[in-house]
Amino acid sequence: NAGVTQTPKFQVLKTGQSMTLQCAQDMNHEYMSWYRQDPGMGLRLIHYSVGAGITDQGEVPNGYNVSRSTTEDFPLRLLSAAPSQTSVYFCASSYSMPTSGNTIYFGEGSWLTVV
Amino acid sequence: AQSVTQLGSHVSVSEGALVLLRCNYSSSVPPYLFWYVQYPNQGLQLLLKYTSAATLVKGINGFEAEFKKSETSFHLTKPSAHMSDAAEYFCAVLNLSGGYQKVTFGTGTKLQVIP
Numbered sequence: 468n469a470g471v472t473q474t475p476k477f478q479v480l481k482t483g484q485s486m487t488l489q490c491a492q493d494m495n496h497e498y499m500s501w502y503r504q505d506p507g508m509g510l511r512l513i514h515y516s517v518g519a520g521i522t523d524q525g526e527v528p529n530g531y532n533v534s535r536s537t538t539e540d541f542p543l544r545l546l547s548a549a550p551s552q553t554s555v556y557f558c559a560s561s562y563s564m565p566t567s568g569n570t571i572y573f574g575e576g577s578w579l580t581v582v
Numbered sequence: 583a584q585s586v587t588q589l590g591s592h593v594s595v596s597e598g599a600l601v602l603l604r605c606n607y608s609s610s611v612p613p614y615l616f617w618y619v620q621y622p623n624q625g626l627q628l629l630l631k632y633t634s635a636a637t638l639v640k641g642i643n644g645f646e647a648e649f650k651k652s653e654t655s656f657h658l659t660k661p662s663a664h665m666s667d668a669a670e671y672f673c674a675v676l677n678l679s680g681g682y683q684k685v686t687f688g689t690g691t692k693l694q695v696i697p
Contacts, residue, residue, distance in 0.1 A: 471625075502687075507591065509672060509689040510626075525684070557625055559685075571616075571685060573625035 469493050473558050473574035480548040480581045488543040488577050490558030496572075498561045499541040503527065503554040504576075510557065516541055548581045555579070584609040584675040586656075588688035596696050601645075601660040603691050605673030608654065614676035615656045616685070617647055621669045629671075632656060643667070668695045 474489045492499065500515035502525075512525030516535040530552060532544040541560075545552060558574040589604040607613050614633055618626040630641025637649045643666075647658045658671060673688040 500684075507689055510687040512684060512686075515684065570628055570631070573618075573627075575625040576623070 471558055471560055471572050471574040473556075473577050475577060476575070477578045478580070480545070480579065482548060482550060482581060484548050486545050486548065488545075488556055488558075488579070490541045490543065490574060491539050492541075492558075492560040492572070493539065494560065494572065495538060496560035496562055497538065499535070500525070500559050501531070501533065501541070501543045502557045502559065503552075504557060505554050513543065513556075545579075550581045553579060553581045583686070584611075584613050584677050585686055586615070586673045586675045586688040588671075588673050588691050590691055591689065592692045592694065594694040594696055595663045597665055598662050601658070601663045601667065601693065603658040603671050603673075603693065605647075605656045605658065605688060606654050607656060607673075607675050609675065615647075615649065616674040616676070617641065617645070617656075617658050618672045618674060618687075619643075619669050620672065620690075626672065629658070663693075663695045665695050665697065668693055 471492045497518045501513040502510040504510050511527050513531050514533040516522045519535050519538050522533050556577045559571050561571040585608050587606045616631045617629040619629050620626050629645050630639045632639050632649045640646045645660045649656050670690045670692045672690050674685050677684040
Protein backbone atom coordinates (compact mmCIF):
# COMPACT_ATOMS: atom_id res chain seq x y z
CA ASN A 468 0.00 0.00 0.00
CA ALA A 469 1.93 3.02 -1.28
CA GLY A 470 -0.68 5.68 -0.44
CA VAL A 471 -0.52 8.75 -2.68
CA THR A 472 2.37 8.84 -5.12
CA GLN A 473 3.40 11.96 -7.01
CA THR A 474 5.93 12.31 -9.79
CA PRO A 475 8.18 14.06 -10.53
CA LYS A 476 9.45 15.37 -7.21
CA PHE A 477 11.42 18.20 -8.81
CA GLN A 478 11.02 19.87 -12.19
CA VAL A 479 12.34 22.98 -13.88
CA LEU A 480 10.38 24.32 -16.82
CA LYS A 481 10.86 27.16 -19.24
CA THR A 482 8.08 29.69 -19.68
CA GLY A 483 5.58 28.44 -22.22
CA GLN A 484 6.40 24.76 -21.84
CA SER A 485 3.74 22.27 -20.89
CA MET A 486 4.03 19.36 -18.53
CA THR A 487 2.00 16.90 -16.50
CA LEU A 488 2.32 16.16 -12.81
CA GLN A 489 1.30 12.60 -12.12
CA CYS A 490 -0.66 11.44 -9.11
CA ALA A 491 -1.74 7.92 -8.24
CA GLN A 492 -3.38 6.39 -5.18
CA ASP A 493 -3.91 2.76 -4.33
CA MET A 494 -6.51 3.16 -1.59
CA ASN A 495 -9.55 3.10 -3.88
CA HIS A 496 -10.43 6.65 -2.84
CA GLU A 497 -13.08 8.39 -4.88
CA TYR A 498 -12.04 11.92 -3.96
CA MET A 499 -8.76 13.34 -5.27
CA SER A 500 -7.49 16.87 -5.41
CA TRP A 501 -4.55 19.08 -6.27
CA TYR A 502 -3.27 21.91 -4.10
CA ARG A 503 -0.49 24.39 -4.55
CA GLN A 504 1.47 25.70 -1.62
CA ASP A 505 3.03 29.15 -1.64
CA PRO A 506 4.75 30.96 1.23
CA GLY A 507 2.30 32.81 3.47
CA MET A 508 -0.70 31.54 1.56
CA GLY A 509 -1.15 28.04 2.88
CA LEU A 510 -2.55 25.44 0.52
CA ARG A 511 -4.94 26.46 -2.18
CA LEU A 512 -7.18 24.08 -4.05
CA ILE A 513 -6.58 23.94 -7.81
CA HIS A 514 -8.92 21.18 -9.03
CA TYR A 515 -10.67 18.24 -7.50
CA SER A 516 -12.50 15.10 -8.55
CA VAL A 517 -15.19 13.08 -6.80
CA GLY A 518 -14.82 10.06 -9.04
CA ALA A 519 -13.79 8.82 -12.44
CA GLY A 520 -15.04 11.14 -15.13
CA ILE A 521 -15.99 13.94 -12.72
CA THR A 522 -13.79 16.97 -12.08
CA ASP A 523 -14.39 20.50 -10.87
CA GLN A 524 -12.49 23.70 -10.27
CA GLY A 525 -11.10 24.83 -6.97
CA GLU A 526 -9.91 28.26 -5.89
CA VAL A 527 -7.07 28.74 -8.39
CA PRO A 528 -7.79 26.69 -11.54
CA ASN A 529 -6.47 29.04 -14.22
CA GLY A 530 -3.58 27.63 -16.22
CA TYR A 531 -4.22 24.05 -15.10
CA ASN A 532 -6.14 21.17 -16.56
CA VAL A 533 -7.14 17.84 -15.04
CA SER A 534 -8.85 14.63 -16.04
CA ARG A 535 -9.91 11.52 -14.16
CA SER A 536 -10.16 8.51 -16.42
CA THR A 537 -9.55 5.98 -13.63
CA THR A 538 -10.13 5.92 -9.90
CA GLU A 539 -6.40 5.60 -9.26
CA ASP A 540 -4.96 8.44 -11.34
CA PHE A 541 -5.46 12.19 -11.31
CA PRO A 542 -2.87 14.02 -13.44
CA LEU A 543 -2.46 17.79 -13.38
CA ARG A 544 -1.48 19.47 -16.62
CA LEU A 545 0.18 22.84 -16.96
CA LEU A 546 -0.81 24.05 -20.38
CA SER A 547 1.71 26.87 -20.86
CA ALA A 548 3.91 27.32 -17.82
CA ALA A 549 4.33 30.79 -16.32
CA PRO A 550 6.70 31.96 -13.56
CA SER A 551 3.63 32.52 -11.34
CA GLN A 552 3.16 28.75 -11.36
CA THR A 553 6.43 28.22 -9.52
CA SER A 554 5.19 26.44 -6.43
CA VAL A 555 4.99 23.20 -4.54
CA TYR A 556 2.14 21.00 -5.67
CA PHE A 557 0.41 18.41 -3.52
CA CYS A 558 -1.96 15.72 -4.61
CA ALA A 559 -4.42 14.41 -2.02
CA SER A 560 -7.09 11.75 -1.77
CA SER A 561 -9.86 10.65 0.60
CA TYR A 562 -13.23 8.97 0.62
CA SER A 563 -15.67 11.17 -1.22
CA MET A 564 -18.74 11.08 0.94
CA PRO A 565 -18.83 13.98 3.38
CA THR A 566 -19.02 11.79 6.44
CA SER A 567 -17.42 13.04 9.58
CA GLY A 568 -13.68 13.35 9.71
CA ASN A 569 -12.57 11.79 6.47
CA THR A 570 -8.81 11.66 6.62
CA ILE A 571 -7.10 13.27 3.66
CA TYR A 572 -3.90 11.62 2.54
CA PHE A 573 -1.27 13.76 0.87
CA GLY A 574 1.51 12.94 -1.52
CA GLU A 575 5.01 14.13 -0.75
CA GLY A 576 4.87 17.07 -3.09
CA SER A 577 6.27 18.18 -6.43
CA TRP A 578 8.57 21.19 -6.49
CA LEU A 579 8.09 23.08 -9.75
CA THR A 580 10.19 26.02 -10.90
CA VAL A 581 9.29 27.97 -14.03
CA VAL A 582 12.09 30.15 -15.41
CA ALA B 583 -18.04 28.97 3.21
CA GLN B 584 -16.11 27.99 6.28
CA SER B 585 -12.62 29.36 6.82
CA VAL B 586 -9.81 29.27 9.37
CA THR B 587 -7.39 31.91 10.58
CA GLN B 588 -4.05 31.04 12.12
CA LEU B 589 -2.58 33.72 14.35
CA GLY B 590 1.18 34.00 14.03
CA SER B 591 3.10 32.78 11.03
CA HIS B 592 6.13 31.98 13.22
CA VAL B 593 6.23 30.75 16.81
CA SER B 594 9.39 30.04 18.80
CA VAL B 595 9.48 28.04 22.01
CA SER B 596 12.23 26.60 24.14
CA GLU B 597 12.66 22.86 24.32
CA GLY B 598 10.46 21.59 27.13
CA ALA B 599 8.15 24.61 27.06
CA LEU B 600 4.45 24.64 26.25
CA VAL B 601 3.51 24.77 22.60
CA LEU B 602 0.39 26.80 21.72
CA LEU B 603 -0.61 27.34 18.10
CA ARG B 604 -3.74 29.33 17.53
CA CYS B 605 -6.56 28.68 15.08
CA ASN B 606 -9.93 30.38 14.82
CA TYR B 607 -12.67 29.25 12.49
CA SER B 608 -15.68 30.88 10.93
CA SER B 609 -18.59 28.61 10.31
CA SER B 610 -22.34 28.87 10.48
CA VAL B 611 -22.67 25.17 11.15
CA PRO B 612 -20.70 22.78 13.38
CA PRO B 613 -17.41 22.38 11.57
CA TYR B 614 -15.05 19.51 11.00
CA LEU B 615 -11.61 20.78 11.93
CA PHE B 616 -8.13 19.40 11.44
CA TRP B 617 -4.53 20.06 12.30
CA TYR B 618 -1.85 18.94 9.89
CA VAL B 619 1.93 18.99 10.28
CA GLN B 620 4.44 19.41 7.50
CA TYR B 621 8.09 18.56 8.04
CA PRO B 622 10.65 20.09 5.66
CA ASN B 623 10.39 18.79 2.10
CA GLN B 624 7.54 16.47 2.96
CA GLY B 625 3.81 16.30 2.47
CA LEU B 626 1.19 17.00 5.11
CA GLN B 627 0.43 14.53 7.84
CA LEU B 628 -2.74 14.52 9.90
CA LEU B 629 -2.14 15.32 13.58
CA LEU B 630 -5.70 15.26 14.81
CA LYS B 631 -9.27 16.01 13.82
CA TYR B 632 -12.44 17.29 15.47
CA THR B 633 -15.67 15.63 14.43
CA SER B 634 -17.99 16.75 17.27
CA ALA B 635 -17.55 13.56 19.26
CA ALA B 636 -15.50 15.26 21.99
CA THR B 637 -14.32 18.82 22.48
CA LEU B 638 -10.82 17.78 23.56
CA VAL B 639 -9.10 15.89 20.80
CA LYS B 640 -5.87 13.99 21.27
CA GLY B 641 -3.58 13.43 18.35
CA ILE B 642 -0.23 11.93 17.54
CA ASN B 643 3.12 12.93 19.04
CA GLY B 644 1.52 14.26 22.25
CA PHE B 645 -0.47 17.04 20.61
CA GLU B 646 -4.03 17.88 21.50
CA ALA B 647 -6.57 20.53 20.57
CA GLU B 648 -9.68 21.83 22.25
CA PHE B 649 -12.77 22.90 20.34
CA LYS B 650 -14.34 25.96 21.95
CA LYS B 651 -17.55 26.98 20.27
CA SER B 652 -17.95 30.15 22.34
CA GLU B 653 -14.55 31.36 21.15
CA THR B 654 -14.72 29.77 17.68
CA SER B 655 -11.28 28.39 18.36
CA PHE B 656 -9.39 25.14 17.88
CA HIS B 657 -5.94 25.82 19.32
CA LEU B 658 -3.23 23.18 19.18
CA THR B 659 -1.17 22.49 22.30
CA LYS B 660 1.59 20.26 23.55
CA PRO B 661 2.81 20.40 27.16
CA SER B 662 6.51 20.01 26.41
CA ALA B 663 8.17 20.83 23.09
CA HIS B 664 10.74 18.52 21.55
CA MET B 665 13.28 19.45 18.93
CA SER B 666 11.53 17.05 16.57
CA ASP B 667 8.36 19.19 16.75
CA ALA B 668 9.98 21.87 14.58
CA ALA B 669 7.77 21.97 11.50
CA GLU B 670 4.97 23.93 9.90
CA TYR B 671 1.46 23.39 11.22
CA PHE B 672 -1.75 23.95 9.31
CA CYS B 673 -5.24 24.28 10.67
CA ALA B 674 -7.97 23.26 8.23
CA VAL B 675 -11.75 23.11 8.01
CA LEU B 676 -13.86 20.75 5.97
CA ASN B 677 -16.30 22.53 3.71
CA LEU B 678 -19.32 20.59 2.58
CA SER B 679 -20.43 22.15 -0.67
CA GLY B 680 -23.10 20.48 -2.73
CA GLY B 681 -22.36 17.15 -1.11
CA TYR B 682 -18.67 17.33 -1.99
CA GLN B 683 -15.95 17.92 0.52
CA LYS B 684 -13.38 20.64 0.13
CA VAL B 685 -10.74 21.39 2.68
CA THR B 686 -9.76 24.98 3.33
CA PHE B 687 -6.36 25.45 4.94
CA GLY B 688 -5.02 28.25 7.08
CA THR B 689 -1.83 30.01 6.08
CA GLY B 690 0.31 27.93 8.41
CA THR B 691 2.45 28.50 11.50
CA LYS B 692 6.12 27.60 11.54
CA LEU B 693 7.22 26.28 14.89
CA GLN B 694 10.83 26.75 15.91
CA VAL B 695 12.11 24.87 18.95
CA ILE B 696 15.13 26.41 20.62
CA PRO B 697 17.51 24.09 22.49
